[in-house]
Amino acid sequence: MRPMLETVPAASRVSALCVACCRQFVRAIRSNASTRWRIAAAGVFAGVGCMLASAGAVADASGGDPNLAQARQLTDQFARSLKQELKTALKKGGAANAIEACHLKAPDIATDLSDASRWEVRRTSLKVRNLEDAPDKWEAAVLERFEKQNAAGADDDEMEYSEIVAGKNGGRVFRYMKAITTQRICLKCHGEKIDAGVRKQLDSLYPFDQATGFTEDDLRGAFSLSKRVE
Numbered sequence: 001m002r003p004m005l006e007t008v009p010a011a012s013r014v015s016a017l018c019v020a021c022c023r024q025f026v027r028a029i030r031s032n033a034s035t036r037w038r039i040a041a042a043g044v045f046a047g048v049g050c051m052l053a054s055a056g057a058v059a060d061a062s063g064g065d066p067n068l069a070q071a072r073q074l075t076d077q078f079a080r081s082l083k084q085e086l087k088t089a090l091k092k093g094g095a096a097n098a099i100e101a102c103h104l105k106a107p108d109i110a111t112d113l114s115d116a117s118r119w120e121v122r123r124t125s126l127k128v129r130n131l132e133d134a135p136d137k138w139e140a141a142v143l144e145r146f147e148k149q150n151a152a153g154a155d156d157d158e159m160e161y162s163e164i165v166a167g168k169n170g171g172r173v174f175r176y177m178k179a180i181t182t183q184r185i186c187l188k189c190h191g192e193k194i195d196a197g198v199r200k201q202l203d204s205l206y207p208f209d210q211a212t213g214f215t216e217d218d219l220r221g222a223f224s225l226s227k228r229v230e
C-alpha cells in the first residue's frame with residue numbers, strides 16, 4: 001500500500017453541479033418521467049458536460065491524478081446527499097421513521113452515483129448494519145488503518161487512502177477510501193443508548209445489526225470507491 005497523496009481543497013462547484021445533474025438524469029430515466037422532463041434533463045446533462053469535463057477541472061488539485069480527483073468529488077457528493085436525506089427524514093418523522101428512509105434511500109443514492117459515473121460507490125464498516133456493506137479484505141485492511149489513525153487523533157481529512165490493485169477479472173482497479181466518523185446526530189441510531197422504538201425498527205430490518213455502541217468521533221466506517229483503469 002502506498003501512502004495517500006496530500007490532501008487538497010474541496011472539489012470545484014462545477015464538478016459538484018455535474019454530479020448532481022448526472023443523478024437527476026439517471027433518476028429521470030428510471031422514474032418514467034414525462035418526455036418533456038426527460039428532454040429538459042438531457043439538455044442540462046449535455047450542457048454541463050458531465051463527469052469527464054469536471055474531472056479535468058479538478059485534476060490539478062490532486063497532484064495531476066484525475067482518478068483521485070474524481071473519487072474525492074464523488075465522495076463529497078455522496079456524503080452531502082446522504083446527510084441531506086437523513087436531515088429531511090429526521091425532521092419529518094423522528095429517528096424510527098428515518099430508518100425506513102435510510103434503508104431505502106442510502107443504497108439508492110449509491111446506485112445513482114455509480115450509474116452516473118462508471119465508479120462503484122459504496123459505504124462499508126468493520127461493524128455493519130446492512131450485511132451488503134461488509135468489507136472485502138482490502139477494505140478491512142484500510143479500515144484497520146483508519147482505526148489506528150483515528151485512535152492517534154488524526155483529522156477526518158487525513159484518513160483517506162488510495163491504491164491501484166489488480167482486478168478480479170484481470171486489468172487494474174483504482175481503489176479509494178475515506179473515513180466516516182460518528183457525529184452526535186448519528187447516535188440516535190448508532191449510539192450506546194438506542195430508543196425502544198428505534199431498536200424495534202432496526203431489529204425488524206437488520207436482524208444482524210452490529211452498528212450500535214458508537215460514541216462521538218469513533219470511526220463509524222468509510223466511503224469506498226473503485227474504478228477500472230487502463
Ligand code: HEC
Binds near residue numbers: 183222
Ligand atoms: C435514523 C437512523 C440513522 C441515523 C441517525 C444514522 N444512520 Fe447510519 N445507518 C442507518 C441505517 C438504517 C443504515 C443501513 C442502510 C442500508 O440499509 O443501506 C445505516 C448505515 C450506515 C452506514 C453503512 C455501513 C453499515 O453499517 O451498513 C454508515 C457508514 C453509517 N450508517 C454512518 C452513519 C453516520 C456517520 C451517521 C451520522 C452522520 C448516521 N449513520 C446516522 C440509520 C441511521
